Amino acid sequence: MGADPMDSERGGVLADLSTQNAGYLPGIHSYNTYISGMGMKSRERVVRRLREAESRRAVVVDELAQTDALIIGSLSEVQRRCGKPSCHCAERPGHPQAILMSVHDGRRRCQLIRQADLADVRQAVERYRSFQSGLRTLSTLDSKVLALLKELRRLRDEGYE
Secondary structure (H helix, E strand, O other): OOOOOOOHHHHOOHHHHHHHOOEOOOEEOHHHHHHHHHHOOOHHHHHHHHHHHHHHHHHHHHHHOOOOOOOOOOEEEEEEEOOOOHHHHHOOOOEEEEEEEEOOOOEEEEEEEHHHHHHHHHHHHHHHHHHHHHHHHHHHHHHHHHHHHHHHHHHOOOOOO
């Protein structure tokens, strides 16, 4: 049996494909057309894949529900001059300084970060990046769950004759 392109455990390259990116692949325009084109015949297989997606979704939601503080913005390290004419930074590269850039009320804001706070701020900014990544993953999983539920509905439709 070959690799299932939608199953990451079986070498599937489309397992974490978002719906926005699916349109860039030739012949694949959405999860619905992809799943319908796979020729899935058994409801049990769709239900199994639905349960797997739901369990992965639960893990992502648990990670997103962490209560640690986040800092929205980006952290940069720059070389700054202190302004003293006798300091080495007047002629050579300046002193290392960390700057937190963020947007408040539609305006960009730059804040200098004290060396003592740098490690904590860096961790909080990284938690924000992880949170954003988790939201993207959750969105992709929700798209997969919706496509699987639609496929299950199609498979369960007996019609009336």
